[in-house]
Amino acid sequence: MQPHLKQTYNYAFLDEGSKKEIRRTTLKAVAIPGYQVPFASREMPIGRGWGTGGLQLTLSLIGDQDCLKVIDQGNDDSVNAVSIKKLVQSCTEAEVTTDSERATLIQTRHRIPEVPIRADQILIFQVPLPEPLRMVEAKERKTKQLHAEMDYSGIWLRLYEDIVKWGKISIGADYPALAHKRHIFAPSPIPRYDLPKLNHADGLFLFGAGREKKIYAIPPYTDIEPLAFDDYPFETEHFDGCNCRLCGSSDTFLDEIFDEKTGQKFYQCSDTGNCRKRQEKRHTP
Amino acid sequence: MIHDESRPLLSVRHLTKRFGKGCTACSHPEQLPEGSNHCPHCGTVWACNDISFDLYEGEILGIVGESGSGKSSLVQCLYFDSSITDGSAHIATYQDGAANIFRESSQQKRYIRNHLMGMVYQNPWIGLRMQFSSGGNIAEKLIAAGTFNVHEIRARAKELLDHVEIPVTRMDEVPLHFSGGMQQRVQISKALANHPPILLLDEVTTGLDLSVQARVLDLIRRIQRESRTAMIVVSHDLGVIRMLCDRTMVMKQGRCIEAGLTDQILEDPHHAYTQLLVHSLL
Ligand SMILES: Nc1ncnc2c1ncn2[C@@H]1O[C@H](COP(=O)(O)OP(=O)(O)OP(=O)(O)O)[C@@H](O)[C@H]1O
Ligand SMILES: [Mg+2]
Ligand SMILES: [Zn+2]
Numbered sequence: 001m002q003p004h005l006k007q008t009y010n011y012a013f014l015d016e017g018s019k020k021e022i023r024r025t026t027l028k029a030v031a032i033p034g035y036q037v038p039f040a041s042r043e044m045p046i047g048r049g050w051g052t053g054g055l056q057l058t059l060s061l062i063g064d065q066d067c068l069k070v071i072d073q074g075n076d077d078s079v080n081a082v083s084i085k086k087l088v089q090s091c092t093e094a095e096v097t098t099d100s101e102r103a104t105l106i107q108t109r110h111r112i113p114e115v116p117i118r119a120d121q122i123l124i125f126q127v128p129l130p131e132p133l134r135m136v137e138a139k140e141r142k143t144k145q146l147h148a149e150m151d152y153s154g155i156w157l158r159l160y161e162d163i164v165k166w167g168k169i170s171i172g173a174d175y176p177a178l179a180h181k182r183h184i185f186a187p188s189p190i191p192r193y194d195l196p197k198l199n200h201a202d203g204l205f206l207f208g209a210g211r212e213k214k215i216y217a218i219p220p221y222t223d224i225e226p227l228a229f230d231d232y233p234f235e236t237e238h239f240d241g242c243n244c245r246l247c248g249s250s251d252t253f254l255d256e257i258f259d260e261k262t263g264q265k266f267y268q269c270s271d272t273g274n275c276r277k278r279q280e281k282r283h284t285p
Numbered sequence: 286m287i288h289d290e291s292r293p294l295l296s297v298r299h300l301t302k303r304f305g306k307g308c309t310a311c312s313h314p315e316q317l318p319e320g321s322n323h324c325p326h327c328g329t330v331w332a333c334n335d336i337s338f339d340l341y342e343g344e345i346l347g348i349v350g351e352s353g354s355g356k357s358s359l360v361q362c363l364y365f366d367s368s369i370t371d372g373s374a375h376i377a378t379y380q381d382g383a384a385n386i387f388r389e390s391s392q393q394k395r396y397i398r399n400h401l402m403g404m405v406y407q408n409p410w411i412g413l414r415m416q417f418s419s420g421g422n423i424a425e426k427l428i429a430a431g432t433f434n435v436h437e438i439r440a441r442a443k444e445l446l447d448h449v450e451i452p453v454t455r456m457d458e459v460p461l462h463f464s465g466g467m468q469q470r471v472q473i474s475k476a477l478a479n480h481p482p483i484l485l486l487d488e489v490t491t492g493l494d495l496s497v498q499a500r501v502l503d504l505i506r507r508i509q510r511e512s513r514t515a516m517i518v519v520s521h522d523l524g525v526i527r528m529l530c531d532r533t534m535v536m537k538q539g540r541c542i543e544a545g546l547t548d549q550i551l552e553d554p555h556h557a558y559t560q561l562l563v564h565s566l567l
Contacts, residue, residue, distance in 0.1 A: 149391050153429040160424045161417055163435055164457050230434040 022060035034179025052210030054126035069103035074270035117203030247278035293339035300372035305329030332358035343513035347530030403476025407488035426478035466497035
């Protein structure tokens with residue numbers, strides 16, 4: 001069945017014209033860090049809102065020499081990650097991996113791998129809501145104008161009101177940041193812990209929003225500043241005194257897990273690929 | 286900002302604002318029917334027609350006229366809320382008065398709006414974000430002018446609210462639940478946040494009870510006395526104009542039909558329409 005199926009799709013599923021258009025959009029996105037470039041998002045064999053934006057980026061970039069890693073909230077084995085990998089494998093000869101250091105392309109939802117992205121790697125985010133100003137302005141025409149005029153007092157006001165009400169900024173994931181001192185962008189729902197990794201990184205970060213038909217990018221060595229007031233600085237999540245129960249790590253992003261039987265709470269690395277490598281190292285000294 | 290007092294702070298020349306495309310029948314406003322700002326051929330409304338005036342530092346200029354005479358259109362053009370059809374405006378303290386502010390980029394216009402002008406709208410729903418706290422409304426202006434320190438923002442907001450006699454304890458409440466007079470005072474404090482040299486006030490007291498009106502008018506006079514802010518006060522109420530304004534411009538059908546010292550206009554109105562207005566006041 002498999003070889004037969006391969007012939008019914010174009011290489012990497014999308015037709016060459018579509019891939020070219022997506023790559024052209026990507027180049028424009030790279031040229032204007034954080035600026036959302038519209039593109040003609042295609043129908044994909046997975047539902048919109050399930051990573052179609054990220055997938056289209058992946059498919060437009062992938063070649064047989066590539067090695068792909070797909071993660072969902074840090075996890076290589078989630079149903080979504082697995083079905084995206086299957087789809088890519090059914091229409092390319094690219095290899096797949098769970099090792100972020102071996103991968104050339106990493107498609108992700110909600111996390112950035114623990115090991116920093118290198119210059120020869122591209123991290124592709126699946127983005128549900130690309131517009132950071134949507135929380136203060138409902139109309140697309142208006143948000144476009146606000147970006148054009150760098151009129152960002154509305155979103156800052158929202159942060160001010162948070163501080164007045166809660167004593168701190170209540171945004172957890174998808175924390176807005178300023179790219180290249182010009183555009184405020186939504187980093188997709190990654191934890192705050194991951195946001196500083198976008199600042200002056202060696203690798204390229206691409207963001208694809210399928211449903212909203214937008215692509216944007218953070219190129220290497222771009223200034224990324226999380227929005228914060230002088231006297232209420234940006235803070236990341238921390239896990240003081242906690243360790244991963246599998247690899248023992250105390251310096252990675254940990255998920256809180258409850259054992260249903262015992263009701264006990266314990267911690268585990270969210271980046272499963274990295275955790276597995278650490279476990280192996282621990283067992284083979 | 287040091288500024289030569291004999292030079293106007295704001296000079297507006299030939300400002301024209303039209304709603305609609307215009308047509309050959311109304312290409313020159315003189316062609317419009319007598320006593321109308323509306324082209325019978327194409328339906329275009331000539332809301333402001335060739336308006337010129339100067340505003341000096343520390344002065345309050347009144348604009349009076351009947352409903353539809355173009356008063357709001359004029360201040361909205363000056364605040365860049367709506368685009369102009371023709372004309373120029375220069376601010377002495379902006380690029381040394383060399384730039385026609387209507388020709389500036391939208392980013393520069395935003396700078397002018399945030400640093401050099403304040404606007405108080407007749408309808409507080411336009412001037413305030415009703416779902417955000419009063420302090421937040423002021424904060425937005427301060428942030429727009431580059432203050433990113435919550436402590437400083439709150440200190441300044443307190444000072445401003447106190448100045449307009451809003452209890453500081455209500456700073457974190459939304460203006461939605463405030464009375465009309467309080468909402469106008471929050472609007473005024475917001476407009477003053479960045480010490481703008483020019484303040485535009487569009488019918489600030491319309492719809493308020495007389496006693497509440499008096500408090501707002503007192504506040505405006507106090508601001509003028511203390512900070513020498515130049516103001517344009519728009520009103521269709523000559524009583525308000527008489528109380529506040531040094532000089533007055535009378536508008537009708539988008540045109541300025543009479544201008545001069547308020548006292549003189551009230552004592553010796555020249556234009557028949559102004560005479561009518563003045564006599565209805567007495
Ligand atoms: N958005 C618009 N589209 C078309 N015509 C408009 C628009 N806004 C105002 N006008 C017209 O422009 C003219 C001037 O209106 P404007 O609101 O400036 O008058 P005003 O002097 O402020 O009146 P009022 O005392 O009622 O507030 C009126 O004829 C009005 O109908
Ligand atoms: Mg009006
Ligand atoms: Zn006409």
